Amino acid sequence: MKRALAALLCLAAVSGAVLAAPAPEIVAPALPAVAPPADVAASDTPNDAGLSVSLTWRASPDEARGIEGYEILRSDAADGPYQRVGYVPVGIDGYDDQAVPADGQDLYYRVSAVGGGIAAAESPAVGPVRSRQQWYNTAKTNALVGTLLFTLIVVYFINGAKSGRHLFIRRIAGLTAVEEAIGRATEMGKPILFCPGMDGVTSISTLAALNILGQVAKKAAEYDTPLLVPNRDPIVYTVAEEIVKEAYTEIGRPDAYNRDSVFYLTDNQMGYTSGVNGIMTREKPATNFFMGYFYAESLVLAETGATTGAIQIAGTDSVTQLPFFITACDYTLMGEELYAASAYLGKQPMLIGTLKAQDWSKALVGLLLLAGTALALAGPGPRQLVMKMLSIE
Amino acid sequence: MKRQLPLMIVLVLGIAFTVQFFIPSRASEVTYQTALQWWLVMSSFAMVLALGSLVNHHVLKIKRRKEHWAFSWVTLAGLLVMGALGIMGGPSVGLRWANAAYNQLFLFVQAPMDSAMFAILAFYMASASYRAFRARSKEATVLLIAGFVVMLGIIPFGAMLWRRIPDISEWIMMVPNMASKRGILLGIGLGSTATALKIILGIERSWLGGSGK
């Protein structure tokens, strides 16, 4: 009993001492410190419409110690206050602040390494930097030079063609067969089917297809062969209708034009495919043209056409679909042959001139490629010399 | 005049937007965005014309009792039902039953039909490869072997046969395949620039119908 009492007294004394002592301050365990990102640089984003500043930095050497990403902080005064304007995860060492309030305003930036288990480490402030808009995109100089050079070559050859110089073009089997294919349909008394591709009118391949449609429609009008033009794009449909109507008028047979020959099916890819397949199996056209841009449906269309026994001429610049057309069609225009078709069929010297210009430009590009390859294979010395001459960094 | 006006519009806008491509300033961006918005508006009008064409085509078919004319009723009914349900179930009217019906038709009628059409590709690919993939010449033989290795590389059996087959398959895709593709693409790039130039300068007029003279 005495012992119990003594223990109780002891406990009371100890707890009294504990209670009497000043309460210790509650300190959270200090989060490990990491190095901030280094070499932070801020500059106006080049070649843009303004209101943007580009930042770059060198990753913190402590990334593996729990840094999850970098916060981008902005202020209009070097000593703050700084406001968070963006965040990127680790692995990225740049950020475009595209929410700059106004062009021409002095801005300062800090980049802070952050993570759940570390103390944020801010870089020193960089700045002032001002955003501004540019009136010429220097990154597109090569495109500008290329376009101007190409235009000059085109103009040169067009002038040559105008002055009556003979320009040789190799025979393109697929295009030579166009007339024969239309003739066959006429003999058999069956219609011609023309698909102007799956893309809209903004696609160059669709425009090339429409150019070919103009030529095919004229021949169809001449031979009085029915023409079927199912469309997927509403605008392409309106343009195609106009083209076919005009072709009949030009041949002098506007009365022979059937309003129902150019029609709209659907913009659903497979819906369109099944629609065209239906036309091929029901109406059994003697000749099928697939011109323009195609996707996965290319083989479905061409194989169905092959089973109906039609002569098939395809033309596309969709490189992945070319093998399918080559397999299932009688003739295939590959890539640029599609664009050349209108010139080839129309036999207008000016158009043929542009084909020549294309060939010469291609030769020029080929030479540039060879030069580039040679430079890449040559040691760093000559490479640097040429890059210095062209002032490429 | 009927021909001169479109040619003028194409020339002026063609040159203007070529120049715009090289100018990054705000005014230039806004002009480009506005042109794109106009494009959207015009597309909507064209959609109305296209719808007219679709209806007209099928009504004529029904009237003239052309072959398989009964299916035209299916097309017209599909157009009407899906259109009406889409509008009634959309955010502006917001009828829940219409939205549910639209979703059901979409998921259980349109989706399987679409998938079925796409699946036909597998069948056609088999028959086309059987018919056309033959070693008729040296080049065709090289193509045949390359095709074989690529196919083996995609499926697990390739690695089971020899663990390096997937690597060889990738090399074929990334090196010889890419080289030839880039060659074709270069031609396409120049060809499309030439086509654009011909249209802008009014040299190519077939798109106006006839020879465009």
Place this chain on the structure above:
Amino acid sequence: MKFFQKLSQIDRRWIYLLVALAVIVPLMARMGLPDAPGKYSLQLFDAVDRIPPRSQPVLISADYSPSMMPELHPMFMAMARHCLARKVRLMVMTLDPTGAGLAENGLRQITDEINARAGSAADSAVYGRDYVFLGYKPGTAIVMMSIGENIRQAYPADAYGTPLDSLPMMRDVRNYADIPLVNCIAGSAVLNYWIVYAGARYRARVGGGSTAVSSADYYPFLQSGQMVGLLNGMKGASDYEFLNQQRGYSSAPRVAGKGMDAVSIVHLLIMGFIVLGNVGYFVTKKSAQQKAGEE
């Protein structure tokens, strides 16, 4: 000899029948062929895996129609599962009108699964906090460029009419600079547009998935580093499902994994057809030459 002649003129419907069997049988009975994820599938998976949880959202644009569903929908499901299982915020949009229904249903299925398993509010997938569905917007390139300026220009509100600023996870999202990864799943050229507009113009990191037929179009972009990774058709989708299971992000049945069995068998069958076709071709050619020699 006659056999080979007959073989070379075989009715194509026999071929169709064999293809149908080669698809149906593996789909009915899971074969469990070994998985070896491709390089570009792994790159894309890793890119998503490196994004910190509960930070900036990943964007998935489900730009596919029902026709592409067997190949592309499993990609969407696997990628969305990966994000939501890791608590990586997710924005879903579509530039294909028929893609909206597919993406919305897919999201609902995944979030229902997660929420059924979740033990606490923190573990569940909450709309507006962990994911948003922006819906369909017409005008492909215009939408992409609008997002480059400010996502509110393209989507002032989500698919259900809620203003973006009312959704907690969207408050800090302005444009591509706030989106660490843009993924497009498409069977058309839309992925090309994403690379050109979001990637080249606004410097977004672009990844995605495409049908096997169109995947070859994107190898140049992978080579040049303009794409962080690519899921190539059914194989890519199956790779992503496999990686999800391997790292413990998902235990859902592997739809594309099963599909991949069928794809493998059909590949073998087609290779068999090519061999047979060639044998028939050479035998008939030889006999024709012999005949010509005899005459």
